[in-house]
Amino acid sequence: MSARTSGNLSAAEARDIAKEVFLWGMHPVGIYHWRYIFAQNEQSPRYVGINRVKWDRTPLKALPRFVTTPNATTLYGTAMLDLSKEPVVITVPEIDNHYWSIQLCDNYARWWHMIGSQFNAPGPVRRLLLGPNWSGDLPDGFVGADIVQSPSDFAGVLARIALTDDTEEDVGIVNAIQDRITLMSLSQWIAAGGKEVRAEDMSLTKCNYPTYPGMETVKEPGRLTGVDFLRWVGLVLADPIFTKQTDSYHEVTAFSRFERLGLKVGAPFDPDQLTPEIAAAVEEGVQDGKKEVLALMAKGFGTSRNGWDFSNDLGYKDSDWHQRALWGLIALLGPIPSRSHTGAFGTKDSEGRPLSGEHRYTITFDLDDMPPVTEFWEMPLYDSEGYFYDNLIDRYALNSFMLERGKLHTEDGKLVIYVQHDEPTDPKQRQNWLPAPKDGFRFTARFYGAGTPLIDASYDMPGVVRVD
Helix, strand or coil: CCCCCCCCCCHHHHHHHHHHHHHHHHHHHHHHHHHHHHHHCCCCCCCCCCCCCEECCCCCCCCCCCCCCCCCCEEEEEEEEECCCCCEEEEECCCCCCCEEEEEECCCCCEEEEEEHHHHCCCCEEEEEECCCCCCCCCCCCCHHHEEECCCCEEEEEEEEECCCCCHHHHHHHHHHHHCCEEEEHHHHHHCCCCCCCHHHCCCCCCCCCCCCCHHHCCCHHHCCHHHHHHHHHHHHHCCCCCCCCCCHHHHHHHHHHHHHCCCCCCCCCHHHCCHHHHHHHHHHHHHHHHHHHHHHHHCCCEEECCEEEECCCCCCCCCHHHHHHHHHHCCCCCCCCCCEEEEEECECCCCCECECCCCEEEEEECCCCCCEEEEEEEEEEECCCCECCCCCCCCEEEHHHHHCCCCCEECCEEEEEEECCCCCCHHHHHCEEECCCCEEEEEEEEEEECHHHHCCCCCCCCCEECC
């Protein structure tokens, strides 16, 4: 394909290929952007370098925006790992009285390893993480269960430690736990004598993955369109540590089609080689893909009950690119394995109408029939794009810890959540108020340590009832 030409490629063919590029690439692009923010963009407040964890020391707020559908009940830790040159070590001390987890994904959002209070309570835990092609001498001190091999040279790490109360004291307790969790390359760990090292005390290691000028202006990869989206897919394909699925016929044959748009594994993408006609067709094709996954969301992709779509990973297939693209668009890194937690998406009220801050709603739980979890549940609210709604009281979710501590009003055996834009005048309602934006919004309820009724959707989750 020569400059400013597209060979014998027709506009119709380019549109079809571009749609396939979107379906394949939406989630890997989201992960590439995620890594860029943390490991590469030195202007980002989240920048931490490679093989080093970035801890949220205070609860997340609505602004600035970083990722869709976060939870509001845990303090996050995020790390980007490059396992191509040497292993990485994670050590965790014994942790009591707080939920914690450290989970690892690859560049396809496949969660390949999890440790935490549900699996290793209360610890201590150590892990030696190996890349798929690494060979070398293993250090002493690790046993078989400690040594885990990644399917990719890239690994994303998402750590969570629960805040059981919204007080400075509890934040301080969680911060102290964060200080004792160590994540570093094997050579750094050996140099430190195998001792705990605070993330902030580690040296920052810069990385140099493929980029293009101006990509730091991209804040929300789900809004990328046309050739701009192809630019990011080109970065993914050119990155050697974003390990590709060479054993996937679906992917390998798709890559051969992608080459007709100038997208080739291991090579940079030049958007100037596309003619204006083909570039216009690419714009339409990317939009076609986005429309298809949004239609899938509107239809509901889980098991529906009382207006909620229950989701888990039990039926998820990475080869279903519509599913994978949908998660990448609306909930980066989903679905989380059900052995960690499950979710329930709420986009409609109990009568099937879209949720809007033009109306007021209630969600009424029976205290004798709360969501069955071993850890905790959380009810976060997001705007229509999946981000926290910026509100005057900085409240983005209600959770079971608030209920247990008596911080939510209950009466006659019921917990009533009030969802509306305007602040309630009744102090009891304000206590249970979940602020909503003026326009559309949605929920992604979380259930950590979900019981069977939450996994198979037999739990009678109360609907979102419109009251005006």
